[in-house]
C-alpha cells in the first residue's frame with residue numbers, strides 16, 4: 194500500500210526516533226550538491242582525493258536508496274565549470290571517477306533498471322570520461338527506473354547562455370518569433386528539460402549557496418542544507434531530507 198505511511202526508517206544509528214516517509218509523496222526529482230569531500234579528508238589527515246573516492250561510494254548508496262523509495266530522478270553535481278581552477282592532479286582524479294564508478298557499479302545499476310544521463314558542456318571533458326559515460330548512457334537507455342543524471346562540467350549561467358543562443362538562432366531561422374517566447378519555451382532549451390525541475394535540492398557540508406547549479410530549474414525547489422560532509426552522508430540522511438520536504442508547505446507563490 195504505497196498511498197499510506199508505510200516506510201519506517203531510523204533517523205540515524207544513534208537515534209531511536211523513526212522517520213515515516215509517505216511513499217506516495219516522494220519528490221520525483223532530487224538534485225544534490227555533493228560538498229565537503231576535501232574537508233572530510235583533511236579532518237582525517239588524508240589527501241583531498243581520498244574524500245572524492247569516498248564520495249563516489251556514497252553516490253552509489255544514495256542512488257540505491259532513492260530508487261528504493263521511488264525517486265524518479267537524481268541530478269548529482271559532480272564537476273562544475275568552475276572546478277577547473279583546482280590543482281591539476283585533483284581535476285584529473287575527479288575526471289576519472291565517472292569511469293571508475295561505472296566500471297564498478299554499472300552492472301548493478303543495469304540490474305536496478307537505472308538510466309544514466311549526463312548534463313554539461315562536453316568540450317573539455319577528457320575523452321575517457323566521456324567514453325565511459327556515453328557507454329553507460331547507451332547501455333541503460335532502455336531502462337525505465339531512476340534517472341541518474343550526472344552534472345559534469347556543468348554551470349548554470351553557461352547553460353542559460355547556451356539556451357538563449359540556441360533559442361535566438363531558432364528565431365533567426367524563422368522557427369518562431371520572439372513574441373512566442375515564454376518560460377516554457379526558454380525552459381525547453383535547458384539541459385535537464387526532459388527530467389523536469391527538482392522538487393528538492395540537497396547540499397551537504399554546511400555551505401549555504403547554490404554555486405551556479407540549476408538556477409533556472411530551482412526557482413520553486415525546496416532547499417535542504419546539512420552540515421554533514423558528503424562522504425559521511427547516509428541513506429537515512431536522504432530519508433530525513435525527504436521527510437522534511439514532505440513536512441513543508443509548497444505554495445508556488447500562492448497562499
Ligand code: FPP
Nearest residue numbers: 227228229230231232248249271290291294
Ligand atoms: C565537492 O567537495 C566535491 C566535488 C567538486 C567533486 C564531487 C565528486 C564526487 C562526490 C564524486 C563523484 C562521483 C562520481 C561517480 C562522478 P569539495 O572538494 O569542494 O570539498 P571541500 O569544500 O571540503 O573542499
